Amino acid sequence: MTEARAIRGREELSFCILCYDAPCSKACGKCDPGRILRAMKFENIDLAAKLLPEDYDRSWVEEAQNACPVGVRIGDILDHLQKQKPQLEGCEGADQIDLSCDICGVRLENPFLLSSSVVASTYEMCARAFEMGWAGAAFKTISLIEMHEASPRFSAVRSPQGDWSGFKNIEQLSVYSLEENMGFFRRLKAKYPNKVIVASIMGRNEEEWEYLARKVEEAGADVIECNFSCPNMEERGTGSDMGQDPETVRRFSQAVKRAVSIPVLAKMTPNITDITVPALAAIEGGADGIAAINTIKSITGVNIDTLVAFPSVRGQSMIGGYSGRAVKPIALRMIAQLAGCKGIKEHHVSGMGGIVTWRDCVEYLILGAGSLQITTSVMEYGYRIIDDLISGLKIYMAQRNYHSVSEIIGSGLDSIVENDMVERDTIVFPSFRREKCIGCGRCYISCRDGGHQAIAFDEESRKVTLHGARCVGCQLCALVCPTGAIRQTKRISRQPKQN
Numbered sequence: 001m002t003e004a005r006a007i008r009g010r011e012e013l014s015f016c017i018l019c020y021d022a023p024c025s026k027a028c029g030k031c032d033p034g035r036i037l038r039a040m041k042f043e044n045i046d047l048a049a050k051l052l053p054e055d056y057d058r059s060w061v062e063e064a065q066n067a068c069p070v071g072v073r074i075g076d077i078l079d080h081l082q083k084q085k086p087q088l089e090g091c092e093g094a095d096q097i098d099l100s101c102d103i104c105g106v107r108l109e110n111p112f113l114l115s116s117s118v119v120a121s122t123y124e125m126c127a128r129a130f131e132m133g134w135a136g137a138a139f140k141t142i143s144l145i146e147m148h149e150a151s152p153r154f155s156a157v158r159s160p161q162g163d164w165s166g167f168k169n170i171e172q173l174s175v176y177s178l179e180e181n182m183g184f185f186r187r188l189k190a191k192y193p194n195k196v197i198v199a200s201i202m203g204r205n206e207e208e209w210e211y212l213a214r215k216v217e218e219a220g221a222d223v224i225e226c227n228f229s230c231p232n233m234e235e236r237g238t239g240s241d242m243g244q245d246p247e248t249v250r251r252f253s254q255a256v257k258r259a260v261s262i263p264v265l266a267k268m269t270p271n272i273t274d275i276t277v278p279a280l281a282a283i284e285g286g287a288d289g290i291a292a293i294n295t296i297k298s299i300t301g302v303n304i305d306t307l308v309a310f311p312s313v314r315g316q317s318m319i320g321g322y323s324g325r326a327v328k329p330i331a332l333r334m335i336a337q338l339a340g341c342k343g344i345k346e347h348h349v350s351g352m353g354g355i356v357t358w359r360d361c362v363e364y365l366i367l368g369a370g371s372l373q374i375t376t377s378v379m380e381y382g383y384r385i386i387d388d389l390i391s392g393l394k395i396y397m398a399q400r401n402y403h404s405v406s407e408i409i410g411s412g413l414d415s416i417v418e419n420d421m422v423e424r425d426t427i428v429f430p431s432f433r434r435e436k437c438i439g440c441g442r443c444y445i446s447c448r449d450g451g452h453q454a455i456a457f458d459e460e461s462r463k464v465t466l467h468g469a470r471c472v473g474c475q476l477c478a479l480v481c482p483t484g485a486i487r488q489t490k491r492i493s494r495q496p497k498q499n
């Protein structure tokens, strides 16, 4: 039953709600269970193992477990971690790894920035984030438009564990004036000269774009990000309406470039068929790089009693921007398209959309992002996610002998090929590892109802067998197996079809 226990161990961890000033850690005098569980939640298992003292004993966490407000069986999780410890690769050399990189020549101490949104709104917020290790912040977009915001303005789609799988907002731009924002920049630059301030701006005509660009440069911004992508604007013809029109993007990028000497990024909307078209227009207009993606137009759900979509603002709602975990596959696709596109690939691409863990970050880097921006997971978990982003990336690099982030950037782009280039002449069959199979029959159900009826299930013994002649090698069975008992066999040539 070890496999069943492993499943329960995973589930037990999902009950941890990541408390502020974790009561479990305060109650435990011997180690820091709150920090260990947080590392595990954010896929930083090697660090979690390192944080678990060598002489760990389950009796240490009795008090911690009693202090947990939701009764997580912390002892079970830490016992399991202790058993896994010897098989983990470890963190050797990670502390010495240098994560520095740059945005168009502006040095970043690591690739992680707050993306333009509420998480980067004020001096105090950004100062706190900088202290915690964020390399920079793209400030909440500054404009000359007066903001009227709706209440409430967010809606979340939750996973069964309660985490947000997706997040919708109907918010617009900064509620602080240009002068107030310039004050934030000046103070931040004075106190944190090595942190990077990206000033996100949005004008309505060339004069406004130029004016805002000049002002933020004067106030100390290191980089400008042109917001061509907010989907929530009250005023028509602004935000993503501009970003969907390549000529407008080109013209306004040009206006900003002629006003300043600092690097300019154009932030793209995903609400378009081909993101490379406006991105190329921005580059043509002189933009030094591209940032992507902003949020995806969405309706997260409808209250079936009131018949109103979420969030309801006095019985009405609107289409709003979707972000967080759910958008990562779309964002990754767009990053790969941008970073692989001639005319753009020679420029910086700042990636964002659905980043939660260091693994997500590595995937973005592999597909060509040169810096990484985050909002939704900061809104959900706080600035503290930076701890696991930094240590997770460092451990990954140390284990694989990378010496610089630049070695990772774009390293997997060649794996994305055109549809007609994917090899279709060989097949991999599933192989069932009996020792891991718990006889649940999930592979049988999925193959029967969603596949090619290639798996037989013996009801007496609860064992499965493969009907090789029927199997098409789709590997659906492996995807539904809860214990990882199904692996791939060696790839072999496909048998020619018998007529």
Ligand SMILES: Cc1cc2nc3c(=O)[nH]c(=O)nc-3n(C[C@H](O)[C@H](O)[C@H](O)COP(=O)(O)O)c2cc1C
Pocket: 115, 116, 117, 118, 140, 141, 167, 169, 171, 172, 173, 174, 200, 227, 230, 267, 293, 294, 295, 322, 323, 324, 325, 327, 352, 353, 354, 355, 373, 374, 375, 376, 377
């Ligand atoms: C509440 C909220 C407010 C946002 N405000 C802005 C904004 O003012 N300017 C902007 O360029 N993007 C804004 N965004 C978009 C984010 O910067 C980011 O592009 C997007 O959310 C995807 O990243 P994420 O999945 O990490 O949140 C906002 C996003 C959210 C959730």
